[in-house]
Amino acid sequence: MTGSPLEDRPPLAIEKVRYYGEPVALVVAEEEYIAQMAALRIKVEYELLPAVLSPKEALQSNAPLVHEHLDKYKRHEEVRPEPGTNIANRVKIRKGNMEEGWNNSVHTVEIEVTLPQSDHAAMEMRCTTAQIMPGGKVILHSASQSPYVIQRAISESFQVPLHQVIVHTPLVGGSFGGKAAVQLEYLAYMASHAVGGKAVKLVNSREVDMIASPVHIGLDAKIKLGCTRDGKLTAAEFVHLFDGGAYSDRGVVMSRAGAVDCTGPYRIDNVHCDSLCVYTNHPYSTSFRGFGHPELTFAIERAMDILAKRVGMDPLEFRFANAIGPGDTSPTQTLLDRSNLGNLPMCIAKLKAWLDTDDSPQYETHGHLVKATGVCCFWKNSNTPTDAGAGAVVAFNADGTVNLLCGAVEIGQGTRTSLTQLLAERLRMDERMIHIAPEVRTETDPFYWKTVASRSTFLVGNAILRAADDAIAQLKGLAAVVLQCLPTDLDVGGGRVFLKDAPATGLAIEQLAHGYTFPNGTTIGSQVIGRGSYTMQNLTLMDPETGKGKLGPEWTVGAQAVEVEWNTKEFTYKIIRAATIVDAGKVINPLFARGQITGAMSMGLSFSSREAFFFDEKGAVRNNQIRTYKLIRFGEQPEYFVDFVETPHMEAPYGLRGIGEHGLIGMPAALANSLTAATGVELNRLPLTPETIWRTIHDPV
Amino acid sequence: MTLPPPAMYPVACEVNGEKRLVRVRAADILLSTLRDQLGLTGSKPGCENGDCGACTILVDGLPVKSCLMLTVEAEGKQLTTIEGLKNSPVQHAFVRYQAFQCGYCTPGFIMNCEGLRNAHPHADEETIRVWLESNICRCTSYEEIQHAVRDVFTPKT
Ligand code: FES
Numbered sequence: 120m121t122g123s124p125l126e127d128r129p130p131l132a133i134e135k136v137r138y139y140g141e142p143v144a145l146v147v148a149e150e151e152y153i154a155q156m157a158a159l160r161i162k163v164e165y166e167l168l169p170a171v172l173s174p175k176e177a178l179q180s181n182a183p184l185v186h187e188h189l190d191k192y193k194r195h196e197e198v199r200p201e202p203g204t205n206i207a208n209r210v211k212i213r214k215g216n217m218e219e220g221w222n223n224s225v226h227t228v229e230i231e232v233t234l235p236q237s238d239h240a241a242m243e244m245r246c247t248t249a250q251i252m253p254g255g256k257v258i259l260h261s262a263s264q265s266p267y268v269i270q271r272a273i274s275e276s277f278q279v280p281l282h283q284v285i286v287h288t289p290l291v292g293g294s295f296g297g298k299a300a301v302q303l304e305y306l307a308y309m310a311s312h313a314v315g316g317k318a319v320k321l322v323n324s325r326e327v328d329m330i331a332s333p334v335h336i337g338l339d340a341k342i343k344l345g346c347t348r349d350g351k352l353t354a355a356e357f358v359h360l361f362d363g364g365a366y367s368d369r370g371v372v373m374s375r376a377g378a379v380d381c382t383g384p385y386r387i388d389n390v391h392c393d394s395l396c397v398y399t400n401h402p403y404s405t406s407f408r409g410f411g412h413p414e415l416t417f418a419i420e421r422a423m424d425i426l427a428k429r430v431g432m433d434p435l436e437f438r439f440a441n442a443i444g445p446g447d448t449s450p451t452q453t454l455l456d457r458s459n460l461g462n463l464p465m466c467i468a469k470l471k472a473w474l475d476t477d478d479s480p481q482y483e484t485h486g487h488l489v490k491a492t493g494v495c496c497f498w499k500n501s502n503t504p505t506d507a508g509a510g511a512v513v514a515f516n517a518d519g520t521v522n523l524l525c526g527a528v529e530i531g532q533g534t535r536t537s538l539t540q541l542l543a544e545r546l547r548m549d550e551r552m553i554h555i556a557p558e559v560r561t562e563t564d565p566f567y568w569k570t571v572a573s574r575s576t577f578l579v580g581n582a583i584l585r586a587a588d589d590a591i592a593q594l595k596g597l598a599a600v601v602l603q604c605l606p607t608d609l610d611v612g613g614g615r616v617f618l619k620d621a622p623a624t625g626l627a628i629e630q631l632a633h634g635y636t637f638p639n640g641t642t643i644g645s646q647v648i649g650r651g652s653y654t655m656q657n658l659t660l661m662d663p664e665t666g667k668g669k670l671g672p673e674w675t676v677g678a679q680a681v682e683v684e685w686n687t688k689e690f691t692y693k694i695i696r697a698a699t700i701v702d703a704g705k706v707i708n709p710l711f712a713r714g715q716i717t718g719a720m721s722m723g724l725s726f727s728s729r730e731a732f733f734f735d736e737k738g739a740v741r742n743n744q745i746r747t748y749k750l751i752r753f754g755e756q757p758e759y760f761v762d763f764v765e766t767p768h769m770e771a772p773y774g775l776r777g778i779g780e781h782g783l784i785g786m787p788a789a790l791a792n793s794l795t796a797a798t799g800v801e802l803n804r805l806p807l808t809p810e811t812i813w814r815t816i817h818d819p820v
Numbered sequence: 821m822t823l824p825p826p827a828m829y830p831v832a833c834e835v836n837g838e839k840r841l842v843r844v845r846a847a848d849i850l851l852s853t854l855r856d857q858l859g860l861t862g863s864k865p866g867c868e869n870g871d872c873g874a875c876t877i878l879v880d881g882l883p884v885k886s887c888l889m890l891t892v893e894a895e896g897k898q899l900t901t902i903e904g905l906k907n908s909p910v911q912h913a914f915v916r917y918q919a920f921q922c923g924y925c926t927p928g929f930i931m932n933c934e935g936l937r938n939a940h941p942h943a944d945e946e947t948i949r950v951w952l953e954s955n956i957c958r959c960t961s962y963e964e965i966q967h968a969v970r971d972v973f974t975p976k977t
């Protein structure tokens with residue numbers, strides 16, 4: 120069995136098939152077309168079993184069980200399945216006193232929201248190769264965010280010592296969380312094993328990628344929110360039912376994220392949340408950009424807008440008044456300070472200034488065209504394992520250039536460039552003198568947990584800074600002997616090691632990089648190789664009853680807006696403008712940072728305006744092609760506005776915060792809020808297609 | 821089960837200015853021939869049925885989705901893949917405007933733009949939009965690509 124944290128998934132279905140698209144057999148052939156022809160000859164007879172097609176259905180007392188033996192599955196990390204039910208995990212938050220909270224509430228709202236499952240749809244489909252060498256060594260190439268997780272998974276599942284499993288990950292053609300899961304790699308290993316270890320290549324077609332490999336999680340949520348007469352939030356109650364699909368994979372951890380940050384970035388003293396990962400007969404879910412946050416944000420931010428209306432406050436002012444800040448505590452009762460929390464009021468103020476630059480009102484009608492704006496705020500902590508870590512090696516070449524080795528995968532986010540910049544900054548050298556390979560190789564690159572959660576510049580970045588400091592210490596130590604001074608008298612920069620007080624006196628790094636050779640040939644010292652590693656510090660698990668715990672190092676916060684033009688005649692809309700103000704801690708590469716934010720916004724707008732899997736009554740996916748599963752295309756992009764606030768996170772390299780996912784988080788909520796303002800009906804269901812909106816207005820059942 | 825060896829057909833064409841001769845099955849698509857036989861992996865499969873544009877190449881100067889063309893149809897044609905471009909203004913503009921992240925869609929976008937330059941050297945915004953609608957990028961916001969392409973089609977003084 121495979122799967123993490125809960126081992127509930129056989130690589131090929133055993134006894135029963137739990138979702139449409141689940142792999143049932145493997146064919147190995149010399150040519151793809153031959154394999155296809157052979158696959159057509161496999162006859163499978165299926166007995167139709169009752170299916171569970173939504174998280175709500177799955178929780179009914181008479182619901183069929185997707186997994187009968189939940190108690191038997193092996194567990195890694197924290198996970199609490201409830202045997203005899205379809206609950207793969209339940210996470211609780213109990214903070215403050217709910218009775219008191221509700222007693223102090225003058226206004227309350229109660230809403231339900233629904234986000235269906237959708238797809239990552241990275242342009243490169245998932246693919247892998249596997250080969251088992253005669254000596255037992257296993258070599259895999261995989262388009263993955265988690266080469267080291269693959270290494271471990273193959274090692275444990277097939278009893279191969281860890282060092283005998285070698286994983287190479289070249290540049291990956293987009294992944295957005297979808298390639299953090301391990302799936303094809305097991306199959307490729309098994310296929311190679313079946314043919315005596317020959318190299319086997321396994322590539323998903325687009326159709327298979329969409330139905331067989333893990334997808335973006337869905338959510339059914341119920342939320343009740345209360346505030347005082349003048350708009351101070353008093354209490355919040357959440358039931359999050361994440362649609363984990365047929366196997367739990369990272370859905371379990373996403374349900375935890377759904378609890379940890381359930382309130383959004385607001386000060387609420389009394390919080391009650393049950394966040395569940397629920398089994399259904401849908402495709403199974405894995406991490407998706409934002410990791411549970413776009414979903415939880417949709418729930419809380421829809422409720423915030425409705426509550427603001429009740430109180431009679433401007434939606435942005437209402438958020439400003441309740442913005443969480445230093446001295447407050449998170450739902451898991453972590454005390455917040457200026458370092459572990461970005462500056463939300465500042466983000467809101469900047470967003471307000473942007474909204475005000477355009478003199479036209481935020482709601483305007485011209486005949487059958489209605490222009491309206493929706494806003495929202497977000498926050499996100501990383502929900503990483505308490506021991507997530509990374510290593511780095513900085514090795515000097517004889518000419519003073521540097522090779523940087525680390526395990527962060529390049530998936531288009533620019534990590535390997537940004538990491539090179541961090542190193543160049545610390546070594547005070549031209550970044551063009553640093554070489555970093557595009558590919559990650561587990562046998563030579565130091566370990567990195569996995570490239571997810573916008574954590575690479577933090578974890579790997581910290582490891583690199585430590586490696587740089589180690590190298591600097593070596594350079595200074597050696598130069599001190601030659602220059603007859605103390606290492607503390609020296610500085611490194613511009614390709615030299617020199618005396619702080621007399622910068623003209625010093626040595627070129629190339630004279631030291633592989634040891635220093637005196638005129639008589641005697642050499643002291645040897646190759647300068649800096650090493651560094653870093654692991655998450657002071658994180659804790661959650662208390663099972665109250666949720667108390669420290670689940671990540673810091674929160675990135677931000678405020679977003681979307682402006683739409685709604686056509687009342689045609690029931691269509693155009694997205695005119697979209698804005699994100701995010702507290703990035705420190706912007707390392709401005710062009711990359713903007714690209715990450717707008718790219719994520721684009722994905723968020725695409726996903727909330729049109730993306731969803733459609734199922735038939737038996738649970739089969741009806742739209743597993745890009746022509747039926749629509750994505751945003753060139754020409755549909757709104758005007759984007761991005762701005763940054765910089766409140767340093769003290770534990771991070773140069774104070775930076777994660778920003779890779781964050782542009783996406785509030786887009787669904789801001790879009791729904793803008794369309795709600797435009798249409799006058801509460802839109803609590805994604806995707807926001809003209810059809811959904813029409814149904815909400817005319818056919819609310 | 822053993823299959824009889826498939827009938828193979830010779831196809832002669834010019835790829836990136838070089839004469840090439842390949843032997844293919846009648847059912848082989850051009851995208852696979854380019855990638856698997858000729859080692860030109862710059863053209864990418866994103867859907868293999870014409871929906872994404874990642875496989876776009878130039879055939880006699882005009883963009884074609886190579887997943888929708890049979891290799892046998894390439895007989896006597898001039899093909900240009902991304903490997904056949906060097907320092908083109910479109911490539912430069914894509915770099916300058918950071919018009920890619922993972923880069924998977926980029927060869928298709930660039931080849932489509934090259935075709936557009938051949939067909940409409942003075943393309944206006946609307947023509948650009950209609951042409952580029954056929955390619956999908958999942959990483960960028962398209963804004964960057966728009967800036968790059970706009971730059972290419974802006975007359976330089
Ligand atoms: S692979 Fe040819 S259009 Fe998608």
Ligand code: FES
Nearest residue numbers: 921923957958959
């Ligand atoms: S850059 Fe990744 S799909 Fe366009």
